[in-house]
Amino acid sequence: MVKIAVDTAGGDHGPGTTVYGASLAMRDNAGLECLFFGDQSQIEAALPGFADTSRMEIIAADEVITDEDDPLRAVRRKKDSTIVKGLKAVAEGEADAFVSAGNSGAIFAGSVSIIGQNPNVTRPASVTVLPTVSESTPHYLIIDSGANIAAKPEHLAQYGRVGSKVAEQLLQAENPRVGLLNIGSESTKGNAFTKETFQLLSADEDLNFTGNVEPHTLLGGTHEVVLTDGFTGNIMLKAVEGTAGILMHDLLEKIKANSSLAENDEKMMEDLMYSYINRYTNQDIGGGFILGIKAPVVITHGSAGEMMFKHSVEMGAELSKSIIFQR
Structure with a gap:
């Protein structure tokens, strides 16, 4: 039990x-x-x-x-x-x-x-499970999603190692792909923090680090673990959840206002849209958890x-x- x-x-x-x-x-x-x-x-x-x-x-x-x-x-x-x-x-x-x-x-x-604390994590982080549109990679972990607004590069390296183990078990991911959230995919992009973090992650032979990842690609299921500082991660989390909810509700209202669907068809469409709203606003996933x-x-x-x-x-x-x- x-x-x-x-x-x-x-x-x-x-x-x-x-x-x-x-x-x-x-x-x-x-x-x-x-x-x-x-x-x-x-x-x-x-x-x-x-x-x-x-x-x-x-x-x-x-x-x-x-x-x-x-x-x-x-x-x-x-x-x-x-x-x-x-x-x-x-x-x-x-x-x-x-x-x-x-x-x-x-x-x-x-x-x-x-x-x-877990001795392998110097500073515990928040982890949120976010959805994608990919059938092969339906979810990914974002670490840190709000706990530490002033993380250090070595903290993110720890999150990558421990987070990969969580992704293996929670997401059933084999050799989880780890990405560093950044404003561009090139290794030269970002600020001093992301550049130093990139070097640490690249040198870790135990990680399947794929490099920098831009936010707009994540919905496609490109990664199982995405690393960032808590300030950036929390903004991204709230933007994703808020945008998904607003767009889905707006689309539903427009469909209902401009369609000539039969009552049963409209009910089916409404149920489908609400299932998407629940998925992309994390209703079907649950909460986040503390790593470390x-x-x-x-x-x-x-x-x-x-x-x-x-x-x-x-x-x-x-x-x-x-x-x-x-x-």
């Missing part, structure tokens, strides 16, 4: 979404158990009729770290919070992974201080709905099998 510690209070929707989503994950994965951290009465009220209570445990956590809290201070002071107690359960071996839609800064700080700590921690969107939270729980379970998280 894989056991996931779930922060039920995190996110915009609370237990109504987190408990339901985690219950869906358990329903569809027989080898999955959940520890629910939060208000017992709220958790019990949120449990759907199909929930298998024999594979779950409710653990009272009376405090909540909100988005308004200072991350590090909150982790130190709110010892009875859903985030701190959930992370401690993972650190103490009571759970295999932690999933939350809560304060990402607090989750990151708590993960490092409570679970501890000793156990999997998945951080999903605060606005995550039931299905996105379900996929986040499933991601935590899958990551727990990765060699980089074996304690």
Whole structure:
């Protein structure tokens, strides 16, 4: 059995979404158990009729770290919070992974201080799984997607080595292609940071480093791992998700306004478009995770709905099998 510690209070929707989503994950994965951290009465009220209570445990956590809290201070002071107690359960071996839609800064700080760092990564990074249009390479990992705005070249070299191992397991990629996000594909392009990083990655014989990669090519499935600093990576992530959602919604509205489709055909078209919206805005993938700590921690969107939270729980379970998280 894989056991996931779930922060039920995190996110915009609370237990109504987190408990339901985690219950869906358990329903569809027989080898999955959940520890629910939060208000017992709220958790019990949120449990759907199909929930298998024999594979779950409710653990009272009376405090909540909100988005308004200072991350590090909150982790130190709110010892009875859903985030701190959930992370401690993972650190103490009571759970295999932690999933939350809560304060990402607090989750990151708590993960490092409570679970501890992977000795192969000097500075932990955020990893996001992004979709492509390629059938052979349907997803890729972007590292770092927001944790470190002032990374050093040696940090990205570490991300490449450890990230490749994650891609092998999570994406079933053989000899993952690693690219460095840049403004041009030529080795001479970029600033001092990217040029030095390029040299480090090129010299690493354990990496399948293909060189610089421009953002507009990634949707074609050219790489399994894309490296960048957290500032650039976060801008790219938000641009990709935001643009995809806006374009898909706009296209759907134009089709509905200008077509003479029959009602059934229009419904079929709408369902198809929403499936694309869910795919390209990460609803079908789940959250991101932290690279560089000793156990999997998945951080999903605060606005995550039931299905996105379900996929986040499933991601935590899958990551727990990765060699980089074996304690």
